[in-house]
Amino acid sequence: MSAKEIEITCPCCQSRLAVDVLTAKVMRHEAVNTTATRDTWASAQDKVRGRTESGTSKLDQALESERGKADRLDDLFRKAKDKLNQPDTD
DSSP states (O other): OOTTEEEEEOTTTOOEEEEETTTOOEEEEEOOOHHHHHHHHHHHHHHHHHHHHHHHHHHHHHHHHHHHHHHHHHHHHHHHHHHHHSOOOO
8 A cells, every 4th residue: 555545445335445635546456255244234133124023022921920910919909908817826
């Protein structure tokens, strides 16, 4: 690389470019392995899909918990009432 060239990395494809400062032309281009970029994108998509699915299952669990809450509270109230009504045998 001479003083009249600068090396930059493309923000889109991560390729390395050597650009002539005076003419603003690309002198060299070093492509990056695009398969790795596709694999990264695919893994990111899978990660987002997994979050969506886990979010849905967490919501379903929370809804089931709320549906059963009245029965659980009624049972606790009944047990407390029975305990209160038991005569002391001390």
